[in-house]
Amino acid sequence: MDDLLSGALSRLDEAAKHVEVDSEVLEKLKYAKETLSVRLSVRMDDGSRRSFPAWRCRYDDTRGPTKGGIRFHPSSNVEEVTTLAFWMTFKCAVMNLPYGGGKGAVKVDPHSLSKSELERLSRAYVQAFAGMIGPDRDIPAPDVYTNSMIMGWMADEYSSIVRQPSPAVITGKPLPLGGSLGRDDATARGGYYLIKHLEEDLRLSGSARRVVIQGYGNAGFHIARLLHADGYRIVGLSDSRGAIVCEDGLDPQAVQTAKEHGGSVTAYTGNGARAVTGDELLGTPCEILVPAALEDQIHKGNAGLIKARVVLELANGPVTPDADRILNEAGVIVLPDILANAGGVTVSYFEWVQNRQGYYWGLDEIHERLRVIMETEGRRVWDMGTTKDIPMRTAAYAHALERLSKAIAAHGTQPFFVG
Numbered sequence: 212m213d214d215l216l217s218g219a220l221s222r223l224d225e226a227a228k229h230v231e232v233d234s235e236v237l238e239k240l241k242y243a244k245e246t247l248s249v250r251l252s253v254r255m256d257d258g259s260r261r262s263f264p265a266w267r268c269r270y271d272d273t274r275g276p277t278k279g280g281i282r283f284h285p286s287s288n289v290e291e292v293t294t295l296a297f298w299m300t301f302k303c304a305v306m307n308l309p310y311g312g313g314k315g316a317v318k319v320d321p322h323s324l325s326k327s328e329l330e331r332l333s334r335a336y337v338q339a340f341a342g343m344i345g346p347d348r349d350i351p352a353p354d355v356y357t358n359s360m361i362m363g364w365m366a367d368e369y370s371s372i373v374r375q376p377s378p379a380v381i382t383g384k385p386l387p388l389g390g391s392l393g394r395d396d397a398t399a400r401g402g403y404y405l406i407k408h409l410e411e412d413l414r415l416s417g418s419a420r421r422v423v424i425q426g427y428g429n430a431g432f433h434i435a436r437l438l439h440a441d442g443y444r445i446v447g448l449s450d451s452r453g454a455i456v457c458e459d460g461l462d463p464q465a466v467q468t469a470k471e472h473g474g475s476v477t478a479y480t481g482n483g484a485r486a487v488t489g490d491e492l493l494g495t496p497c498e499i500l501v502p503a504a505l506e507d508q509i510h511k512g513n514a515g516l517i518k519a520r521v522v523l524e525l526a527n528g529p530v531t532p533d534a535d536r537i538l539n540e541a542g543v544i545v546l547p548d549i550l551a552n553a554g555g556v557t558v559s560y561f562e563w564v565q566n567r568q569g570y571y572w573g574l575d576e577i578h579e580r581l582r583v584i585m586e587t588e589g590r591r592v593w594d595m596g597t598t599k600d601i602p603m604r605t606a607a608y609a610h611a612l613e614r615l616s617k618a619i620a621a622h623g624t625q626p627f628f629v630g
């Protein structure tokens with residue numbers, strides 16, 4: 212996992228070559244501001260007690276309160292939490308959200324817990340970190356294996372501790388507890404608005420609009436649905452159990468229904484769809500490839516197979532630095548995670564704003580606000596990438612770094628004090 216953090220920091224160094232940035236700024240961004248490690252002691256249903264390692268990292272708060280999810284996963288560790296918090300710092304800066312970056316985790320297999328054990332664990336997390344989180348300090352959200360129900364318990368626990376309703380402490384809550392409309396498909400919708408806005412630049416017109424999607428969960432299903440409704444042809448899909456291709460195009464809802472009944476996308480056999488391996492899926496000719504599964508899925512062993520013109524990273528960290536180089540050399544345009552999947556954190560930001568103002572927006576208003584932000588920041592990254600002739604990932608980091616740098620400099624760096 213040290214590799215994960217050094218990989219993330221190498222992207223910072225690369226971006227720094229393309230913008231004017233004080234060395235003090237880079238030094239500051241290389242280290243997390245604050246990380247707390249605890250053990251959560253939780254009573255199990257059988258009366259025994261178990262303890263679970265847990266962390267919360269506030270990586271950088273120069274631009275505002277830190278923001279980032281909490282994951283419950285058996286392989287979570289402090290390096291992973293730190294790296295994810297670093298990514299959140301840059302993602303919020305790319306989107307110009309008034310936030311820094313944070314992240315949290317519990318090392319646990321949540322599927323091994325009963326619902327009431329899960330609730331006690333979630334409440335124990337908030338008890339341990341209540342001094343660190345807060346609506347103006349650090350605002351968690353769901354991540355891998357945490358969901359709106361867990362966010363509801365956490366918001367409730369925090370409100371009991373501070374003795375007043377405090378919905379803005381956490382986003383991704385259920386609607387009746389102050390959640391926002393539009394959060395369900397926000398990540399995919401943000402990616403969709405980005406593609407639509409850049410359609411001409413990416414030469415995605417006419418009949419050349421084939422799409423392959425790796426991972427068919429929340430992000431994968433919704434991007435399939437949105438692109439299909441817009442006339443794109445979904446020619447390949449996969450999940451953890453297998454992959455299917457269909458040159459004539461797949462109907463996302465029909466595949467979803469087959470998956471619900473058969474447990475995998477491979478249960479869908481309509482319209483001439485056939486099962487293929489994961490490598491065959493990646494090698495399927497298409498205009499857009501959407502990684503929407505897990506990190507590190509596209510690596511130096513399979514990046515050379517890709518025949519897409521554009522990669523839309525809805526997953527976090529799906530392309531390793533080695534694979535990035537292979538794709539760049541092949542002329543594949545990678546729209547990077549910190550921009551392409553930032554629709555999720557952007558609608559989380561809308562949830563926080565609505566909680567604080569106590570006035571809630573309709574769905575159309577949320578979609579419109581999301582579209583404007585995706586287009587504005589997508590255009591800035593695109594222009595920087597094309598003007599400086601650098602990969603879009605480097606451009607996105609450079610764009611974020613410029614914003615972070617100005618904010619850090621506004622607090623005073625050495626030139627200010629000696630000049």
Ligand SMILES: NC(=O)c1ccc[n+]([C@@H]2O[C@H](COP(=O)([O-])OP(=O)(O)OC[C@H]3O[C@@H](n4cnc5c(N)ncnc54)[C@H](O)[C@@H]3O)[C@@H](O)[C@H]2O)c1
Pocket residue numbers: 398425426427428429430431449450451452489503504505506508525526527552553555556
């Ligand atoms: N949901 C969000 O709002 C959001 C926001 C930002 C980033 N992301 C990122 O998007 C990715 C997917 O998130 P999600 O919420 O859709 O998760 P999810 O759990 O709903 O779906 C993940 C999907 O990936 C599939 N999968 C797992 N391993 C695979 C493999 N090796 N090959 C092919 N498919 C595989 C699973 O079967 C599942 O269909 C993650 O990287 C997540 O961090 C999600």
